[in-house]
Amino acid sequence: MTKSSSSHDERTGSAQRSGFGSPLVIIALLITGVVAIWGLVDAQALAEGAARLVHIQFVSRAWFIMAAVSFILILCAWLAFSRYGDIRLGRDDDEPEFSTISWLSMLFAAGMGVGLLFWGTAEPLTHFDLISNYRDPRESAADALFVTNFHWGLHAWAIYALTGLVIAYFGFRRGCPSMIGAPILDTFGAGRAFGTISWLCDLLAIVAIAIGVGGSIAMGVFQVKDGIDALLGLQNSGMALTAAVFVALCLSYFPALVVDLSAGMARLSNAAMAVAGGLMVFVLIAGPTHYLMGGIVQAIGDYFGDVLVHGFRTFTFMDERIGNWFQSWTLTYMVWWIAWAPFVGVFIARISKGRTIREFVAGVILGPTLFSILWFGVFGGAGFFEALQDDSSIMDVVRSNVSGVTFFVLESFPLSKLTISLVIVAAFLFIVTSVVSAAFVLGMFSSAGSLDPSRKIKLVWGIILGALGMVMILSGNIGAVKSIIALGSLPFVFVVLLLMVCLLKALKKEARTGA
Amino acid sequence: MNGLLDTLINLEIFAFIGALLWLYFKDFDGPDDSTD
Numbered sequence: 001m002t003k004s005s006s007s008h009d010e011r012t013g014s015a016q017r018s019g020f021g022s023p024l025v026i027i028a029l030l031i032t033g034v035v036a037i038w039g040l041v042d043a044q045a046l047a048e049g050a051a052r053l054v055h056i057q058f059v060s061r062a063w064f065i066m067a068a069v070s071f072i073l074i075l076c077a078w079l080a081f082s083r084y085g086d087i088r089l090g091r092d093d094d095e096p097e098f099s100t101i102s103w104l105s106m107l108f109a110a111g112m113g114v115g116l117l118f119w120g121t122a123e124p125l126t127h128f129d130l131i132s133n134y135r136d137p138r139e140s141a142a143d144a145l146f147v148t149n150f151h152w153g154l155h156a157w158a159i160y161a162l163t164g165l166v167i168a169y170f171g172f173r174r175g176c177p178s179m180i181g182a183p184i185l186d187t188f189g190a191g192r193a194f195g196t197i198s199w200l201c202d203l204l205a206i207v208a209i210a211i212g213v214g215g216s217i218a219m220g221v222f223q224v225k226d227g228i229d230a231l232l233g234l235q236n237s238g239m240a241l242t243a244a245v246f247v248a249l250c251l252s253y254f255p256a257l258v259v260d261l262s263a264g265m266a267r268l269s270n271a272a273m274a275v276a277g278g279l280m281v282f283v284l285i286a287g288p289t290h291y292l293m294g295g296i297v298q299a300i301g302d303y304f305g306d307v308l309v310h311g312f313r314t315f316t317f318m319d320e321r322i323g324n325w326f327q328s329w330t331l332t333y334m335v336w337w338i339a340w341a342p343f344v345g346v347f348i349a350r351i352s353k354g355r356t357i358r359e360f361v362a363g364v365i366l367g368p369t370l371f372s373i374l375w376f377g378v379f380g381g382a383g384f385f386e387a388l389q390d391d392s393s394i395m396d397v398v399r400s401n402v403s404g405v406t407f408f409v410l411e412s413f414p415l416s417k418l419t420i421s422l423v424i425v426a427a428f429l430f431i432v433t434s435v436v437s438a439a440f441v442l443g444m445f446s447s448a449g450s451l452d453p454s455r456k457i458k459l460v461w462g463i464i465l466g467a468l469g470m471v472m473i474l475s476g477n478i479g480a481v482k483s484i485i486a487l488g489s490l491p492f493v494f495v496v497l498l499l500m501v502c503l504l505k506a507l508k509k510e511a512r513t514g515a
Numbered sequence: 516m517n518g519l520l521d522t523l524i525n526l527e528i529f530a531f532i533g534a535l536l537w538l539y540f541k542d543f544d545g546p547d548d549s550t551d
Contacts, residue, residue: 189543
């Protein structure tokens with residue numbers, strides 16, 4: 001790590017123009033701006049166009065996406081157990097900045113977000129609804145839980161781990177700026193061809209983050225609105241309440257973009273995490289505890305017994321209904337994680353300085369996966385407990401209003417007003433912290449990797465994220481949101497694999513030459 | 516599904532995998548690290 005700063009700048013692109021003057025920012029703003037304007041003018045056309053394009057892409061690329069994510073998981077496991085596992089993400093004498101417990105809890109918070117709150121009960125029950133057409137309902141519950149855990153488990157976190165590992169290794173060990181394209185310049189040199197590829201990777205990362213976070217805003221707003229409906233007993237409160245929630249959200253995150261609230265943001269994120277964890281424990285204890293624990297133990301066995309094989313399943317020989325389900329769930333999730341990878345990757349890299357590759361991979365992949373299995377075991381199990389009773393109407397809610405399912409389940413527990421309010425608060429906090437962090441990371445990527453992006457650039461990204469969120473809200477349903485995210489993030493599959501090659505080459509070189 | 520488009524997309528994937536393998540195995544003589 002002894003490089004002259006000028007040669008290093010040349011190699012990593014940090015001497016490039018940054019801020020609003022750079023072509024990267026102009027083009028990224030143009031692409032995301034066009035998507036936002038198109039959606040504002042005709043949200044339905046955008047949603048339908050995205051769904052059509054995503055379908056074409058998914059049909060042709062399904063095998064590649066599944067092979068790629070499975071390969072990434074196997075590669076991460078190999079890295080942890082190989083001789084490279086001892087390499088430290090930082091100087092050889094660097095110590096981890098955070099204790100292992102606090103590091104793991106920050107990882108949970110990063111990966112959990114509003115998604116787990118939204119899908120905790122809804123996703124297992126949605127799969128259950130489909131699978132029970134093919135199998136006995138009681139067997140279908142275990143299968144539905146397995147598929148849900150597959151979507152949120154090792155494969156998802158392997159994508160994050162690989163991206164985070166590349167950013168951390170090249171950032172802390174080789175002194176590159178925290179840009180997605182920087183490892184490419186460091187590995188292959190800053191010639192015209194690789195300079196262009198690196199630039200393109202930065203652009204794709206920005207677009208994937210912006211559209212992914214926009215989708216998350218929409219999902220969070222849908223959930224908060226349904227929570228308020230459930231709390232106040234409103235029926236069809238419609239767009240007025242959705243708009244009010246959205247405006248409240250914007251009013252909450254804009255000040256945080258102008259004033260430096262990084263410490264406060266970390267506290268808010270921890271608070272949201274604590275509320276979510278508390279809710280999980282509450283449902284476990286207040287609900288049918290032995291039933292939920294039984295489901296969790298079975299889910300752990302089912303998951304670890306079949307996860308690798310399932311990663312290679314493409315449902316090629318199944319009927320069209322299953323094929324469409326596979327596209328709109330499994331494939332969409334995998335590209336969704338890829339869309340979030342640059343964003344979450346930067347975050348987990350920043351908190352992992354001083355850890356070895358082995359610790360990093362084990363912590364990032366195993367910790368959150370186990371937490372997800374617990375989470376879905378509790379919330380999914382509570383849903384199945386309802387659904388498998390003869391007179392339950394929960395499946396009608398699953399079919400008609402997926403974002404209201406969590407609240408429907410909570411209403412059957414004691415203190416439901418309090419728990420529903422807590423879900424609303426946690427969802428709101430998760431979105432605010434996500435948007436603020438995303439605006440920061442986008443600002444960083446727009447300022448050649450600067451760890452202190454200007455307020456102006458963060459504010460502009462805050463506006464764009466808000467506009468994209470609004471577009472996705474206007475598109476009206478969660479299926480449209482998923483299509484738009486998938487479309488924005490598909491090209492990033494290539495970027496993650498290219499970064500993987502950079503990492504492997506750099507590790508091989510370090511082992512050979514010690515540099 | 517347009518068969519030609521499907522073929523083109525898959526050819527693009529094969530080309531990408533080929534390019535990755537080439538990048539992995541080719542020895543790039545990067546800039547000298549010992550410039551201090």
